Amino acid sequence: MGINAKFNVKDVVEQMVSEEAAKVHAKIFENLAYVGDEAIKLAREKGSYTDQTGNLRASTGYVISYNGKIISDAGFDPNAAGKTKKQRDGQTGASGGKTFAYEMAGKHKNGFVLIVVAGMYYGAYVEKRQYDVLTFTEAQARIVAEKLFGQMFKAA
Numbered sequence: 001m002g003i004n005a006k007f008n009v010k011d012v013v014e015q016m017v018s019e020e021a022a023k024v025h026a027k028i029f030e031n032l033a034y035v036g037d038e039a040i041k042l043a044r045e046k047g048s049y050t051d052q053t054g055n056l057r058a059s060t061g062y063v064i065s066y067n068g069k070i071i072s073d074a075g076f077d078p079n080a081a082g083k084t085k086k087q088r089d090g091q092t093g094a095s096g097g098k099t100f101a102y103e104m105a106g107k108h109k110n111g112f113v114l115i116v117v118a119g120m121y122y123g124a125y126v127e128k129r130q131y132d133v134l135t136f137t138e139a140q141a142r143i144v145a146e147k148l149f150g151q152m153f154k155a156a
Contacts, residue, residue, distance in 0.1 A: 025112075029064060031148040032114040033072060036062035039116045039141040040075040047118075049131035054081030056126065056133065058090035059097030059119035068109040070102060076119075093120055116141065 043060045051057055061075020076098040078090030097119025104115045118133045127133050 025066075027152055028112050029066075029071065031145070031152065032064050032112060033074070034148065035141050035145045036064065036074060036114055036116060038144055039137050042140055043116075043118060043134055043137040044080055046136055047131070047133055049126050049133065051081040053093070054078075054090045055093030055096070056118055056120045056123055057081040058093030059100070059123070060117070060134075061094075061097050061101060061119070062114060062116040063098075063101045063105045065105040065108060065113045065115070067111065068106065070105055073098065073101065076101075096120055114145075 039062060040060055044057050047057065049056065057080040058078050059076065060080065061073060061077075063070050063073040065071060076094040078094040080094075081090060097117055100119035101115050101117045104117065105113060108115075116134065116137070123133045127135060
């Protein structure tokens with residue numbers, strides 16, 4: 001008398017691989033969201049320009065996409081700059097930044113992508129005038145990401 005399996009080994013292995021992949025995806029998402037949150041905080045605190053309308057800081061945010069689909073966004077806060085002399089409501093910056101980030105994310109169809117933006121059209125002009133909008137933030141975000149993902153893959 002032999003032992004007969006009442007399950008399909010292939011199905012069990014596929015399920016185990018799928019569960020492990022889900023755990024890895026969750027950790028990747030968690031790390032990207034952390035990097036994005038830190039980037040927003042840094043960009044708003046360390047941006048060396050003076051707010052005129054508040055829209056540039058309001059347009060700062062990020063999106064995370066996976067295989068071309070947005071799975072999360074954050075930032076894009078109309079009140080990010082606080083009150084400035086000429087500030088409107090910051091809504092122009094917040095909606096413009098989000099729109100720009102979504103457009104950029106739509107260009108990436110494979111894997112996980114973190115897009116961090118200061119989405120006002122004049123952000124590059126401000127940078128060219130020797131003010132920091134995202135340059136420092138980008139450098140710091142890379143360092144944080146390398147550390148987090150390096151730890152993640154060492155643990156694997």
